[in-house]
């Protein structure tokens with residue numbers, strides 16, 4: 675079986691430098707060899723990596739409402755969607771290394787072109803479901819899900835040139851939420867979206883939560899996993915742009931991915947928001963190592 679790895683050095687969805695160094699740090703840590711060692715045929719798309727560096731720089735890129743860098747976020751994600759869809763047309767699994775979580779707009783759109791019935795499991799401290807009208811910060815890494823759902827205010831150029839609403843509320847399940855804006859809470863409730871917060875993880879344990887997540891998803895659907903490393907507790911994954919205390923343990927994070935891998939239905943994985951420039955070198959190395967171990971777990975590495 676083959677996995678095609680995409681590394682997008684993109685930070686335009688949020689204000690902190692360094693998250694664009696995530697892909698290179700993960701590759702430098704030996705991720706591709708680690709995946710080969712699991713028996714996968716591994717391809718890395720270095721052309722896409724270089725192309726996105728250029729797409730990330732757009733002239734006069736401000737001033738569509740409150741959104742920051744809308745032209746860059748749109749241009750990059752248009753490319754991401756095409757790359758991911760092409761990988762899945764070839765029957766390979768797509769592993770996308772970020773870069774910030776605005777990349778989820780493109781990766782999920784790509785998956786949905788090949789697998790319209792795909793389910794989306796969003797592992798994150800945050801819901802990332804603000805719209806251009808509800809966002810306080812204007813940082814588009816807090817908005818990818820609203821664009822995928824086609825919520826009010828997302829049907830705007832240049833996004834609507836390439837992105838059509840492709841996600842239904844029942845398609846997405848969240849795990850790890852603990853920092854949701856009030857307006858996001860309203861959207862989640864109104865749409866009846868399935869949410870497992872850290873409170874649910876505490877109450878039921880990650881094993882039971884995953885039983886419920888996979889029951890909601892169903893046994894026969896392709897799964898797209900979008901994993902924001904800030905879902906993990908900051909003591910576990912410190913080098914990330916918006917850390918929130920009270921997160922998943924190392925094992926809870928890995929159990930989520932192992933349980934999903936066990937279904938055999940995984941078609942796409944995003945590992946995002948690794949920022950090697952944050953905190954100290956040891957913290958960065960620790961966070962990069964977890965990005966690698968989560969990727970290995972997604973591709974079938976088991977403890978026994």
Ligand SMILES: N/C(=N\O)NCCC[NH3+]
Nearest residue numbers: 775800802815816902916
């Ligand atoms: N890491 C973030 N999303 O996953 N930050 C943006 C969300 C803040 N409401």
Ligand SMILES: [Mn+2]
Nearest residue numbers: 775798802902
């Ligand atoms: Mn996120």
Ligand SMILES: [Mn+2]
Nearest residue numbers: 799800902904
């Ligand atoms: Mn997050």
Ligand SMILES: [Mn+2]
Nearest residue numbers: 810811812813
């Ligand atoms: Mn602002």
